[in-house]
Amino acid sequence: MSLSLSLSAALSGLSLTARGTQLVADNIANAQTEGYGVRALTQAARVTGLEGSGVMSTGITRDVDPMLLADLRHAKALKSQDDVLSDFWTRIESVFGMPDEPGGLTNLINALEVSLQHAATQPDSDALLHKVSQAATDIARSFATLNDTLKVQRDTADSGIANDVGALNQSLRAIADLNDKIQKQTLLGGAPESLMDARQRLINDVSSIVSIREIPRNDGRVMVMGQDGSILVDRTAAQFGFVRTQAPGPGDTIENGALSHVTLNGRNLHSENALFSAGRLGALLEIRDIIAPTVQNQLDTRAQDLITRFSQPDLDPSLAPGAFGLFSMANMSGLPADLTGSAGQIRLNPMADPGSGGAVWRLRHGLGLSTEPLGMTLDNTLLSKMLGALNTPSPLPAGTHAAKPAAAHASDALSMIAAKRLAQDQRGAVNMARVSALEDAFAARGVDTDAELSKLLVLEQAYAANARVIATVDAMWRSLLEIR
Template sequence: MSITAGLSSALSGLNAAARAAEIVSSNIANAMTEGYGRRELQLGARTIGGSGQGVSITGVTRHGDPILLADRRLAQAGSGDRDTTASFLNRVEKALGTVDDATSLGSRISDFDTALIEASSRPESEARLSKVLDVAKALANHLAAAGTDIQLARSDADDQIENQVTQVNTALARIEDLNGKIRATAGSGRDNSALIDQRQQAIDSIAAIIPLREVPRDKGEVALFTTGGAVILDGLRAQFGFTPVGVVVAGMTQTSGALSGLTLNGKAISTAAQDGPISGGTLAAQFAIRDDFAPQAQAKLDATARDLIERFAASGLDSTRAPGAAGLFTDSGAAFNAAQEIGLAQRIRVNTAADPSQGGALWRLRDGLGSAAAGASGNSQLLKDLQTALTTPRIPASGGFMAGARSFATLAADLVSGTASARVSAENEASFSAARLDTLGTMERAQGVDTDQEMQSLLVIEQAYAANAKVISTIGDMMQKLLEM
């Protein structure tokens, strides 16, 4: 081998070692970076004129398992879906109150029952009549507050839909741009691993929102499809459309046009939680909360409020009331109309005829809501009848409750226990999904950067660098000796 050939080989070795050290350093520095793929330098023999002239860098390989990555993304979407659902059900349960809560719906009913019993034992006591009024108001306010919170949850879901649609559109624009840059670098022979990392991070940012599959295309590009079959990126990106409403109230639906649906490239698509183009992620879960779960919870709450109103408006309960007049509990002060049940829980009020703060009189709780003047202070019959009305088994007229007559306390308990059962089931599913996501994430990280292995590689690179440096130093000494001759 000539001196020139030896020097050329050693210099190529130094360049390869320096590049390899740079890649190993990048691997170690990004060992915990999400979306980073481990790099490995690819080397080959360099020949000039048929003779070996050292080593050449043929490229940089970015390692990754596309199947594991796809499974992790689907698990990410599933976990986001179930976490969102469980969070909503937990919110509804808190609004109703748990059995150990002193201000729960069940406690309010128990307080009302106790107040009626105490007042019937001392019907002349204004303090006890005042207690009946106070706990009746507290019960009505509790139902109204729970209904309001359910509608706030729908408004929050509407806001989240807007935010997530914006996030998806922004990410798709970023992925489309990165696809173009990766395609441009693919033909030039330059390392595009960093661009692929950025693209994976952008795809991961929407993986929990919409479950998707990544399909490779020519020159390093990728196409994205939802698991429901919608094309959201294939050359050009798709554009999702959504119009938020700001405030959602009971009765507003997507079917009526009061709430916005979702469009893809200007065409309406299904937002159904099951078997829809976007089903399985947090976006579909937010639509399910706004359009299905919250309205169902509202319907059961309205049915509970209806049952309470109708119990105290039954004919024969209070002979002083005019036919069709409101009972102790009203629909915003008026008698209940079955055709206007939606949103009833937010409108339930105690009859102003018994409320001194609104021009009524406490004695009407004892003598009848239609009484023009106070009657005998010792008459407790109406108070007893009111307490009986509260506890008498009755079949709910709406709400989809299980068949069978029950007291109002039992009906409310069914409402709370049904919500709690759904919440526990959702949390169990969320725990399973989180465990699956964690397992797949651990497997993905295990196939990533191993810092021990990288440090071992670095030692080998240092030895190669030192060997090539020694060759160059020896050639330098040889050339110096030749010049001295």
Template sequence: MSITSALAGALSGLSATSRQAEILSSNVANATTPGYARRQVGLGAAVLAGHGQGVQVLGVTRDVDRHLLGERRVAQAGGGDRDVRAEFLQRVEQTLGTADNPSSLAARLAAFDQALVESAGRPESQARLNSVATTAKALISGLAAATTDIQNARASADRRIGEEVGKLNSTLQQLHELNVNLRSFTGAGRDVSALLDERQRLVDQISAIVPVREIPRDLNQIALFTVGGAPLLEGSAAVIGFTPVHTITPEMTQALGGLSGISINGRPYDTAGSASPILGGTLGALFSVRDELAVGAQGKLDAAARDLVERFAGLDPTLAPGAAGLFTDGGGAFDPLDEAGLAGRLRLNPAADPAQGGALFRLRDGLGAATEGPPGNGTLLTALHSALTGARPLASTGFIAGNRSFAVLTSDILSDASAMRLSAQSEQSFSAARLTALTDLEAQNGIDTDQEMQELLVLEKNYAANAKVIQAVADMIDTLIRLDG
């Protein structure tokens, strides 16, 4: 080996060791940086004209477990899905209230029931008749408040869908721009590790909204598809379409055109069912809240409201057939074909409500009574109480068919809400635990700062060894110079 070759080898060693030290220090500094992947410097023998010329840096690679990364992203999407569902179902349970809550539906029903019993025992008491009217309106108010809260939850989900779609479109455009830069920089032989880190972080953001599959392409390019197969990034970024609304009413559905669905590059896609490509993340869960969970909860409230109307219909001999009974649909008779949203439209019959120009004695003597009857006649009040507590078949499809009292029906609504909330929270806990486990495993396979520091110590020795070679070569050259002199 010539002196020149020895010097070139030592200098290449110093250069390679410096590059390795730079990468190791970057690994340690970014040990907790989201999206940062551990770097490794690839080294190879430098050969010139068939002779060794030291070492050369072949490139910098990112140490990423693709399978683990994909599993973590799926778990991340699942966690977002379960969080949204559990949050809504907990809200529904709180809206309906538990039995020990004085403002719950069960408590309002119990107060109405008691008022009817007490008034039937003392039909001449104006105070007890007033209690019947007051507790009936409180029950109506509870159903209306629950309806309002559920529709507000639908409107909130609709707004959040718009926000998530906006975030998706923005992030996909950023990914497209990164792909363009990566193609250019990779072709020029530049280090693209930082760009790859940024791209991984952006894909992680998307995977929380919609679970995705990442497909590698040449020159460090990627394509993105939803797990359901819809294209998000293939050459260019997809454009996701959605139109939010300002207000949602119980009658509004996506099927009837009142609410927006979703489109990708102008093509509409299902937002529910096995054919939907967006299920599994927060976006699919928000559509489920808006179009399924909230609609189901509202349907049960409307079924209860219909049952309440129909229980008290036909009991009053002073009313004409088909006339509105004690509970009305906005003041008029109920149309069985217009059940959606009934829980928010219930009103006490104006004839028995002093606040609407009616009179309390009609609760005792009949809604169609023109004048007061015998004050001690509690027949109608007793019939009203029997109608409330008696079991009757349900006409609505909001529940499984069967005979129920109104108390049992209300109890079914509350128990169903609690059961769904408990099930959702159980799934939420499982998803959170799975995500935590995969995140921890990913961290374990990531940057070990102790190992990095150990390698840095080895590099220090290598650097010193190459420096000694250079010093030895310098001494030899000095010796040759003196000999020539």
């Protein structure tokens, strides 16, 4: 009987070393695979009756540090948020332009000032009046470009929200499905480690979109919970909802119902929800609902400031009360009550625009005149008043800023944008460094090929030893069978 037990023990040793060799091979092959958890075989003595009868595998452990993984996910979620916000501020700052940059709004307002100065010194020069007209047109085009950029950014954000919500629902359903499969494998004594790797990658994807926590269950399942306490995955997956709004305008907001909330199981989620405290989705909502409208307001008030500066009743006697001066608004005869979107509507007054049937002599004599007065080509009164209006310190229409010249107001807007961009870049650099450090720590817990090769040598020796035991037992059996 002892020879039979010896043979059984040796065979169990061969089986265990073969399984261990397979795990080592898997570990080495997946040394660079993202989301792969290092496998290790656990073993225990096998007992039959009251006697030892070899060795057996008690399972496979998957080495993942849950706290380190949670920290890495949160850091990457913050980085995803930073990337989206940094891209927004960089684009807006680039389109706005530096004060000394040709094409920048501040530079263009300064160019209008210079053109008015030159025209006031030679009011009879149509060439200089054309330069005033062109400078004003350039300012209007700059506002239009900035306005269009903000519209594109809001539309891109709304589209990104829709895409992320779709990806979120797909990932949550896949996690719930993997939970079921892993639970079955665990209860049946199978090897669900590869399924766990796939689930970990999916949870990583979810964590880059919204801020979550992973809570393990005893049967191999995990519960995915949002930072606001909402259960996103347990036995079933939660359902996010969102209705795409095509090309939202400056006046479209959540409050007036023009834009859609993100919903969770039919419940509206507000942008300040803890679920959006990290991750790409929170950044997109912030751009669409808070940041872009704030920048839009900055642009609109500056556009309104320019329009009202040149529309003062005492500036141009030829104009009717409430009529536009040097700048007007598209398809409007006067300033509307709601000035939202003014940056996209400001235009050079058509009466001074040769391309729209106007004439530059009106910049000298009066924008409300139908015919040019004779013998007054050297009168620079109106041009001097325009120059004074541009440089006179006055508060913005919103009344929340100190009185300043028009160029200073534009410079303040640029300073705000640049400060936001710089602060965001600094936050991004800090979070990038944190991600890098955590990735290094996580990689250090990954597959160590040197250690795996050392294990392989031990397994090789164990396999040879067990094979030698089998050969010895076989020889002993043969000796017994040869006895006559």
